[in-house]
Amino acid sequence: MSLEIRIAAPEDAFAACTVLRRSITECCVADHKDDPAILGAWLGNKTPQTVASWFESPTNYSLVALKDGAVIGVSLLTGAGKLALCYLLPEARGLGAGKAMLAKVEETACNWGVKAVQLHSTATGEEFFASQGYVRSGHVRSPYGVDTIFFWKQLDRGAAPDTSQRKRFCNCNSA
Template identity: 40%
Template sequence: MSYDGKAMSVRPATPADADAGSRVLQRSITELCKRDHGDDAAVIAAWTANKTPEHWHVWLARSDTSIFVAECDGSIVGVGMVDGTGVILLNYVAPEARYSGVSTALLHAMEKVSCQRGIVVCTLESTKTAESFYIARGYVPTDGGGSTIFVKHLPPGPAP
């Protein structure tokens, strides 16, 4: 995988990633999700309130989640988290890495670990900003349209 012509990798997150990973989450929400928060400072503050290094460590301590980071040249450019039932909880990319395949690589890692757990459906709640991204990757609104809850049936058998 590559990002900006450089090698990019997706790996499990570690405690050492807390500061950089939290910054990616906060910047992605603040800078890329304007359709969702409308630059409303109160909405942004509420949305990013748990996107902190302290919460990162809480998430890592959970036995029912897998957190991944996308890394390029030693810098974290994306963060994803999926729980043990196939619910995708986070999939955010650094603004400078948008449209470079980072979110797709994270999504693939989360779907793969879900398959390995025997999960047959992944679900997520999408922002307005990301709806077309998820639709393009096989996710479908649960009510056929208009819903922010999306589902994707994973292929049976071994993880892709």
């Protein structure tokens, strides 16, 4: 098996769209519960044209994972440090492609000066992100009707938090 992680190109959009749609439909049943309204809303923007536009955006860092030359995974990091996509084909789970994409995303985020990566995970992906050092920080309802888990991961582990620039919201401790 040959596994490769590389920057996504617009030509990868059709295959990446297939990954997204199959992963959501087949792997995230616990999240969408086969509800046609939720699935329709969640899959609504997962078209090759939209995915190609995400890949072309200069503010996004998009990756595809390939096994023997075929796209099996897709991830996307926004310039704000949000992991907006991290999906695999059902048969590609457990091969290490998710971990490999996540490592490249985190490396890029560090190079951009991003202090922490954040994401909204499905229940299906929750244990994966927790096992990669992401911290659960509450629940958020997605626009398409799925309860998600908000995760974040600090990337600048060696730096102490800078508290000198924090705004004071009241004068109660100013004495």
